[in-house]
Amino acid sequence: MAQAVVTTGSSELAPGGHADHSHDTNTGVSNPKLAIWLFLSSEALFFGAFISTYFLYRGRDTQFLKGPTPDKLLNIPFTSVTSFVLLMSSLTMVLALAAIQRGDHRRLRIWLLATALFGATFVGGQVYEFTEFYRQGLHLGTNMFGTTFFVLTGLHGAHVTVGIVWLLLVWSRSMQGRLPSEKSEAVEIAGLYWHFVDIVWIFIFTAIYLIPTH
Amino acid sequence: MTTVEDPPAVIQAPERRIRILERPRATTGKFSWVTTVDHKKIAIMYATLALCFFVVGGIEALFIRLQLAQPDGTILSAARYNEFFTMHGTTMVFLLGMPIAAAFGNFLVPLMIGARDVAFPRLNMLGFWVFALGGLFLYSSFALGGAPDGGWFGYAPLTSTPLAAGYLPGRGTDFWTVGIIMLGIGSVATAVNFLVTILNMRAPGMTMMRMPVFVWMMLVVAFLTLFAMPPVTAALIMVFMDRNFHTNFFNAAAGGDPLMYQNLFWIFGHPEVYILILPGMGIVSEILPVFSRKPLFGYSIVVFSGIAIGFLGWGVWAHHMFTSGLGPVAVSAFGLSTMLIAIPTGVKIFNWLATVWGGAVRLRTPMLFALGFIAQFTVGGLSGVMHSIVPSDTQQTDTYFVVAHFHYVLFGGLVFAVFGGFYYWWPKVFGTMLNERMGKLNFWLMVIGFNLTFFPMHFLGFEGQPRRTYTYPSGMGWDTMNLLATIGAFIIATSVAVFIVNVIFTARRGERVSHDPWDGRTLEWSIPSPPPEYNFAVVPIVTGIDDYWHRKYTEDDEGRLVKLPAGGAVDDAEHAPAGFDPHSIHMPSPSYWPLIFAIALPIMGYGFVFKNWYLLAAGVVVAFFGLNGWAIEPSAEPEPSGTEAH
Amino acid sequence: MTEGTDLVTVPAGETSVGAGTAPEPAAGATPVLAEAHTHPAPRQYVLIAVVLVILTAVEVATSYLEGNVNSNLLIVALGVMAAVKFFLVVAWYMHMKQDSHVFRRLFLTGLILASVVYGILLLFFSSTVLKS
Amino acid sequence: MLDRTQRFRRAGATAAIAIAVVTLASCGDSTGPKNKQNALRPAGKYSRQILHLTEPFFWIAVLVGLGVIGGTFFVALRFREKPGEERAVKQVHGNTILEISWTIIPALILLVMAVPTIATIFSLAKKPTGPNVVHVTVTARQWWWQFHYDDPGNGVETANELHIPIGAPISLTLQGPPACSPAPCYANGVLHSFWVPELNGKKDVVPGRKQFLKLEADKPGTYLGQCAEYCGLSHADMRLRVIAQTPADYDAWVKSQLATKTSEAALETGVNNTTYQCASCHSFKSGTAGAVAPNLAHLADRTAFAGDKYLLNYDNLWHWVYDAPGRKPMGKLVQHMPAFNQVGMSQAEAQKIACFLLTNTATNPNPPSECAGK
Structure with missing residues (x-):
């Protein structure tokens, strides 16, 4: 009997272990992956706005000298370590994907948890840094560094937090056995987001911490 | 003959853990509209709600016109006037212009490319509900501490200065920033959906260069939305932070720079103009060929012009800032880039005229609106070119000349195209034909009212009347033209009323029509009216531009039109190959989860506006609940029963 | 999350109904890569x-x-x-x-657009350009 | 064919009448004698330069516009299908030469337009030099204009009224109010735009920046202007006037403004300043800026007040002193003229203060009859 299949996407309906939808689309790539890449390219303009705002206002606090300046506040060794942790989370993320692609669900879960843990470490470091700066007298309104620094890194931190929640959701689905290997794309998409947040940090780290402020 | 070798194995769904909010099943009845994921139903809801907001924004405009009908008007207080012009602009841009494009896009894009739904039906549903609740959220401000009154452009530092300074009297700006960010989330979701649908889900043979121009324009619009919303979201976050959390992004006293806001806003704002007008251009490009019985003149150059407009739209934003103190080098560069936009725009207009030239023109209502679009949009385009003459612009900007200019583009252009689109696709959406006499009355009243309202404003601008002023003294020589404009506005209102009467009349005893009453060219006319839930009983195989037309007509040796004897049959279930069972087409199932996520957004919004962190936390919890349910729920229920195919 | 799990795919290239043949890739489709293996x-x-x-x-x-x-x-x-x-x-x-070149093109579009637009934006505020 | 021609005639005539009616109605009262805020009637060389640049493009636009509108009417009527007619239409898909030409021709027109545009941009951006240039600092307040004359030997401080000599370039420095401290203090102001259409185009006032704009008037007269960037509640009431005088009259005016008039001490004795604290916002000394409000030393010399909303006369003035927010919307602005009637000011007191301002602070006292004996 004819069965004109419209929705084969959800895993429960996916025909026998065939996770790759690319045969079905005009571009040869799956819809969700295309969507996440589009979303990420949109995010590039979002973070671009804050990074360029940071560059525009950088150094203006010397003009309106008030409150502590970045060269007094920034603890480069500490943030280098948390940045390193975030960078490593990208490695664990990609290892998680590799694991599910070869059907190794135990390793998938380990690497997912590791990624979330690394991410949490990074966010924890950020929380520590924020409180430390606040203690030293840098508030949102103290000077332009306070304004741009807290908002830019805070929004990035929020993105990382969303990523952690996402990873934990994926992990719990896997624990419930609802993440068969055919659905590796769910991991891949979470990973794309995660890596994107990581590469945004590569630039933020360079912009705020490494490039000299005068 | 209609067998598939490999029918998909239906795997039993795992035991559902969440019993609350069990999946809705009804696809008919009133409640089904709340949970529907059908792109056609969503489109109808988009259009209905956008029209409601059109009426509300229009009433605000009528009050504005009443206030300005004569000097020293006292109908509105200054505060109320500022709220009304702000909400008029915000409504018409974010609650009419963008959603109405989503309405047409939602209904037509899948039908025109031969798809059965959009790529992400539930994301689509989310887009609609975010728009609906975001719009209500914005309007709830009237009752909750003052409507937005900083202008639809919300220039900092007027908007970014804390409430305590009293520069703007109410909390409106908080509602405005949060509301626009919210609507932006919905717009980006919808844009991603359209992009994936158009790029990935075309019927076999429907190559990019065979897509109807409307689909092309929606593709460009989706790209523009995708990239234009983030900068304004960033700017609005900064405004919100400045207002409420003591940051200094736009506070010059602490080193902030108000021009940064203007730049970020117009980096969004100019592409936004094209987001609003390109769908209108697409609609007109569909109507003109049908009512001229000729193909679109120079299809590829019209498409490329649309793409060029989209690209150039990113390089002209500073022409909104010619008087803000950019140096001569910068304004010269932006003046030149603005002039460049006139070229692809002009190309489109000439190609449209050439399309009608030599055709067999049927002056039915949709065609009238399309022709009105060409004439009036041209006026708006030409006054736009005058703005690119930077020194002239220093006299024109922020005056009624600009008001005239963009209303000629957005009302004379977009709104005329939208009304043309209503009359054109009404039979497809509902299977009934809007009354032609009332349609013509609607058109002529609108033409007269529109031109009477906005044409004099060109002169008002030249003669020095600035925008956004709640009053003007007598003796400035502006009285007559302002009165004319007010009369015109009420004529426009009458014409909209005629349309509404027409809709009600048609709903009661409209003439039922065949699936192809206009002798259409594109795929949507090949299926029954209204289209079945699954759209196409048989996914069409496309062989060229205007595929459906070529199933009906061919050309003789001299290129003249010849009717094919048996062309143009309706492609519906009855005409499908024997043994076709529409129930076998498995469509996505309705869902609650996108709605729940959408409800979370205004909850969070109120939390932000009133700085109530409990409310915010509650919103986050609801959002998480919605997303989690969404993630777990399969897009379609794995039940092969016939309950869903109605 | 929404993007990650909403795996609805409507196979536009589905030609099985009516044609009775195996699905063929839509015109213009790039050769499919078996991602997992590469x-x-x-x-x-x-x-x-x-x-x-x-x-x-x-x-x-x-x-x-x-x-x-x-x-x-x-x-x-x-x-x-x-x-x-x-x-x-x-x-x-x-x-x-x-992966497919489609992603590369789309992502680069966003990236290049962001760099160019924000580059011009920052240029605005440099003392030489912004001079009234 | 005949009825087609007739149809054209009828449509053409209708269109012509419609256009004529709208145009006439539009221009009808544009030349009203009191409109001194008209970009179409430039009164100085900068404004004239702009109009001369605009005009040719305006007519090109009119020509193209009429062409397209006419073309729309033409194609619609000429190719209209009669009821029952089934024309075998020739299917034209495009014409490359035609399409290229209507891409190139507009491009050429725009290229021609670009040259004088850019020349004018640079010419208008050039700062005037020479001994006769008058330098004025314009501070945009919420919602009024503060003018301070910067040239040596000048130093006049005035509000909402800018006196200028004819034939001399006036170089304006536009700025927001000075930043204040400590927090919470928001006197840094918002965006405004300085615009006197008959003397030049507009230029925004941006807090934190100093913007340049020049003016020049040919002949004596009053030219009106207005804030052109939305600045909040009373945006419409932020008007100004430029009074162009012959150089001799202008010099005399400057001299009269510098004459020392009333001091705050005189105010103290004249009316009860300690109760209402006029001097905490206003200055009563020539050439001195008030803290946040206009200098009142030579108030009676001005034509209008309150952001040029009210003509300066006894009635308007005492009502203003009595209840300013009731006469011009102030909203919840932190610093504005208070509603003194709500803090115990009587009408008699308000009238007394008005008389004090009109007689004691005036350069050429011409006391209103109501003030006799007060």
Whole structure:
């Protein structure tokens, strides 16, 4: 009997272990992956706005000298370590994907948890840094560094937090056995987001911490 | 003959853990509209709600016109006037212009490319509900501490200065920033959906260069939305932070720079103009060929012009800032880039005229609106070119000349195209034909009212009347033209009323029509009216531009039109190959989860506006609940029963 | 999350009904890559990570040269290193190198647009351009 | 064919009448004698330069516009299908030469337009030099204009009224109010735009920046202007006037403004200043800026007040002193003229203060009859 299949996407309906939808689309790539890449390219303009705002206002606090300046506040060794942790989370993320692609669900879960843990470490470091700066007298309104620094890194931190929640959701689905290997794309998409947040940090780290402020 | 070798194995769904909010099943009845994921139903809801907001924004405009009908008007207080012009602009841009494009896009894009739904039906549903609740959220401000009154452009530092300074009297700006960010989330979701649908889900043979121009324009619009919303979201976050959390992004006293806001806003704002007008251009490009019985003149150059407009739209934003103190080098560069936009725009207009030239023109209502679009949009385009003459612009900007200019583009252009689109696709959406006499009355009243309202404003601008002023003294020589404009506005209102009467009349005893009453060219006319839930009983195989037309007509040796004897049959279930069972087409199932996520957004919004962190936390919890349910729920229920195919 | 799980796919290229033949790829479709088989092996991922770590270390070290070398040179060096790291992550971890060109084009569009638009924006505020 | 021609005639005539009616109605009262805020009637060389640049493009636009509108009417009527007619239409898909030409021709027109545009941009951006240039600092307040004359030997401080000599370039420095401290203090102001259409185009006032704009008037007269960037509640009431005088009259005016008039001490004795604290916002000394409000030393010399909303006369003034927010919307602005009637000011007191301002602070006292004996 004819069965004109419209929705084969959800895993429960996916025909026998065939996770790759690319045969079905005009571009040869799956819809969700295309969507996440589009979303990420949109995010590039979002973070671009804050990074360029940071560059525009950088150094203006010397003009309106008030409150502590970045060269007094920034603890480069500490943030280098948390940045390193975030960078490593990208490695664990990609290892998680590799694991599910070869059907190794135990390793998938380990690497997912590791990624979330690394991410949490990074966010924890950020929380520590924020409180430390606040203690030293840098508030949102103290000077332009306070304004741009807290908002830019805070929004990035929020993105990382969303990523952690996402990873934990994926992990719990896997624990419930609802993440068969055919659905590796769910991991891949979470990973794309995660890596994107990581590469945004590569630039933020360079912009705020490494490039000299005068 | 209609067998598939490999029918998909239906795997039993795992035991559902969440019993609350069990999946809705009804696809008919009133409640089904709340949970529907059908792109056609969503489109109808988009259009209905956008029209409601059109009426509300229009009433605000009528009050504005009443206030300005004569000097020293006292109908509105200054505060109320500022709220009304702000909400008029915000409504018409974010609650009419963008959603109405989503309405047409939602209904037509899948039908025109031969798809059965959009790529992400539930994301689509989310887009609609975010728009609906975001719009209500914005309007709830009237009752909750003052409507937005900083202008639809919300220039900092007027908007970014804390409430305590009293520069703007109410909390409106908080509602405005949060509301626009919210609507932006919905717009980006919808844009991603359209992009994936158009790029990935075309019927076999429907190559990019065979897509109807409307689909092309929606593709460009989706790209523009995708990239234009983030900068304004960033700017609005900064405004919100400045207002409420003591940051200094736009506070010059602490080193902030108000021009940064203007730049970020117009980096969004100019592409936004094209987001609003390109769908209108697409609609007109569909109507003109049908009512001229000729193909679109120079299809590829019209498409490329649309793409060029989209690209150039990113390089002209500073022409909104010619008087803000950019140096001569910068304004010269932006003046030149603005002039460049006139070229692809002009190309489109000439190609449209050439399309009608030599055709067999049927002056039915949709065609009238399309022709009105060409004439009036041209006026708006030409006054736009005058703005690119930077020194002239220093006299024109922020005056009624600009008001005239963009209303000629957005009302004379977009709104005329939208009304043309209503009359054109009404039979497809509902299977009934809007009354032609009332349609013509609607058109002529609108033409007269529109031109009477906005044409004099060109002169008002030249003669020095600035925008956004709640009053003007007598003796400035502006009285007559302002009165004319007010009369015109009420004529426009009458014409909209005629349309509404027409809709009600048609709903009661409209003439039922065949699936192809206009002798259409594109795929949507090949299926029954209204289209079945699954759209196409048989996914069409496309062989060229205007595929459906070529199933009906061919050309003789001299290129003249010849009717094919048996062309143009309706492609519906009855005409499908024997043994076709529409129930076998498995469509996505309705869902609650996108709605729940959408409800979370205004909850969070109120939390932000009133700085109530409990409310915010509650919103986050609801959002998480919605997303989690969404993630777990399969897009379609794995039940092969016939309950869903109605 | 929404994007990740909403795996609804409507096969536009489905020609089975009516045609009765096996589905054929839609016109213009690029040859399909069997992604799982072309992704690099974990060893390569680790190798990339090592490079990333070394680069980060060099970056941080470079930043301590502040005051000893030309600061413009320093900024350029740091920018280049950040770009290399960015490229490595995108190309290998996000599989842009192996995946369909569609992603590359779309992502680059956003990236280039962002750089050009915000570049012009910052140029505005440089003292030479902004002079009334 | 005949009825087609007739149809054209009828449509053409209708269109012509419609256009004529709208145009006439539009221009009808544009030349009203009191409109001194008209960009179409430039009164100085900068404004004239702009109009001369605009005009040719305006007519090109009119020509193209009429062409397209006419073309729309033409194609619609000429190719209209009669009921029952089934024309075998020739299917034209495009014409490359035609399409290229209507791409290139507009491009050429725009290229021609670009040259004088850019020349004018640079010419208008050039700062005037020479001994006769008058330098004025314009501070945009919420919602009024503060003018301070910068040239040596000048130093006049005035509000909402800018006196200028004819034939001399006036170089304006536009700025927001000075930043204040400590927090919470928001006197840094918002965006405004300085615009006197008959003398030049507009230029925004941006807090934190100093913007340049020049004016020049040919002949004596009053030219009106207005804030053109939305600045909040009373945006419409932020008007100004430029009074162009012959150089001799202008010099005399400057001299009269510098004459020392009333001091705050005189105010103290004249009316009860300690109760209402006029001097905490206003200055009563020539050439001195008030803290946040206009200098009142030579108030009676001005034509209008309150952001040029009210003509300066006894009635308007005492009502203003009595209840300013009731006469011009102030909203919840932190610093504005208070509603003194709500803090115990009587009408008699308000009238007394008005008389004090009109007689004691005036350069050429011409006391209103109501003030006799007060």
